Amino acid sequence: MRESETKEKQRGVYVHTFGCQMNVHDSQKILTLLSKEGYAPVKQPEDADVILLNTCSVREKPEQKVMSAVGRYAQLKRKNPELLIGIGGCFARQEGPKLLKRAPVLDLVFGPDNIPELPQMLGKLHEETSSLVDIDFDPAEDVRFLDIAPQVLDSSTSAMVTIMKGCDKYCSFCIVPYVRGRERYRSGHEIIEEARKLCKSGVREVLLLGQSVTSYAWQDEETGEVWKLSTLLKEIDKVEGLDRLRFTSPYPRDFTPDLVNCFGALPTLCEYVHLPFQSGSNQILYRMNRRHTREQYFEWVDALRERVPEIALSADVIVGFPGETDADFDDTMDLIERVRFDGLFSFMYSPRPYTPAARKAQVDERVSHTRLLKLQERQREIMLEKNEALVDSIQEVLIEGLSKKDGELRGRTRGNKVVNFVGDPNLIGELVTVKILNGYAHSLRGELV
Numbered sequence: 001m002r003e004s005e006t007k008e009k010q011r012g013v014y015v016h017t018f019g020c021q022m023n024v025h026d027s028q029k030i031l032t033l034l035s036k037e038g039y040a041p042v043k044q045p046e047d048a049d050v051i052l053l054n055t056c057s058v059r060e061k062p063e064q065k066v067m068s069a070v071g072r073y074a075q076l077k078r079k080n081p082e083l084l085i086g087i088g089g090c091f092a093r094q095e096g097p098k099l100l101k102r103a104p105v106l107d108l109v110f111g112p113d114n115i116p117e118l119p120q121m122l123g124k125l126h127e128e129t130s131s132l133v134d135i136d137f138d139p140a141e142d143v144r145f146l147d148i149a150p151q152v153l154d155s156s157t158s159a160m161v162t163i164m165k166g167c168d169k170y171c172s173f174c175i176v177p178y179v180r181g182r183e184r185y186r187s188g189h190e191i192i193e194e195a196r197k198l199c200k201s202g203v204r205e206v207l208l209l210g211q212s213v214t215s216y217a218w219q220d221e222e223t224g225e226v227w228k229l230s231t232l233l234k235e236i237d238k239v240e241g242l243d244r245l246r247f248t249s250p251y252p253r254d255f256t257p258d259l260v261n262c263f264g265a266l267p268t269l270c271e272y273v274h275l276p277f278q279s280g281s282n283q284i285l286y287r288m289n290r291r292h293t294r295e296q297y298f299e300w301v302d303a304l305r306e307r308v309p310e311i312a313l314s315a316d317v318i319v320g321f322p323g324e325t326d327a328d329f330d331d332t333m334d335l336i337e338r339v340r341f342d343g344l345f346s347f348m349y350s351p352r353p354y355t356p357a358a359r360k361a362q363v364d365e366r367v368s369h370t371r372l373l374k375l376q377e378r379q380r381e382i383m384l385e386k387n388e389a390l391v392d393s394i395q396e397v398l399i400e401g402l403s404k405k406d407g408e409l410r411g412r413t414r415g416n417k418v419v420n421f422v423g424d425p426n427l428i429g430e431l432v433t434v435k436i437l438n439g440y441a442h443s444l445r446g447e448l449v
């Protein structure tokens, strides 16, 4: 082996991930890809020869965090001029070459679909001093990106599997269609094969991922059959060794009866749905281009609860969307009161580049902030009430790891609730039965039965 190759095998790579589970999964793919090229993942940025920031641009706040992280890594580069710093993901695609001007310390800017080229790009940068920008993608070709199955970072308990990417929905506040492109679906056969391999290696829970995962519509070229998400769920449910199946993020309008009927029918499909509603006001939903009304949303919730009464629900909601009045916000408060979610991801609206909503008159930030606090306070009470109602119940828990508290384990119920309890660390990765002793707003406490 040549000396240069030996040297390359010892290079350390550190990936700093921002944003959603898709990004977490993309970071795993980056590490998988680079591990195959001889890079070693490192836990501290100080130990890295290459630092990659995998970014998000869905909200404004992560962007600010990204730029301050770049500032911190710039200090490392002062000590180690050989260090390469790259920035990828949606924010990188959104900003492109402008990022090199904003932060001259950067060596590389790459889009989410340019991950397969990373080894070549880093190879060039190791040899030359100039910086590189690669944010273009070809919709006809970029499905290959989905074929990189992560090998390195998934715990042996749970694994994410990408089934599609991009989004065609164009909600008026969302940058995803502009930075991730149109919907592209991965072959159903490949997805099942990946799930099989993961379960063979000890994985017990699979999370199917996509920006608008319920829109999945892959056509089998041999048979002409179109696989919907329900087709895929039924096929994956048969995979040997799989205990739990989940998917995220869905688009409410795609909750057709065939999908609803999978709940309660497929043994592995967990009784949990993340169903973003974004606003409880029909006027705001229309402005958001969400293509559904609050009444339809209630119908989908009712259909799911009719099918599985104990199903756990979570959602995303935005407050302070342009044009949101007090009455619109009251409709949102009324929706959370009626649905009583088990979890809620609530955000203050922030204008995103390219999006139609960014060009509308904005709600005063202080008003939005007050609304957000009010909504979060009520939601906290609801979650506390719901979790307290689980006291004395018996739950199946998949143990994911150690709890923050010494001597305790952390796992999740089928309803995606975090449970902490005393137990032997050798049980990590096992399905156990736990009696719930206490319910808190964000977690449960229990004991092994």
Ligand code: SF4
Residues within 6 Å of the ligand: 167, 168, 169, 170, 171, 174, 175, 176, 177, 211, 212, 251
């Ligand atoms: S469905 Fe989701 S990802 Fe697609 S545009 Fe709307 S909010 Fe964005």
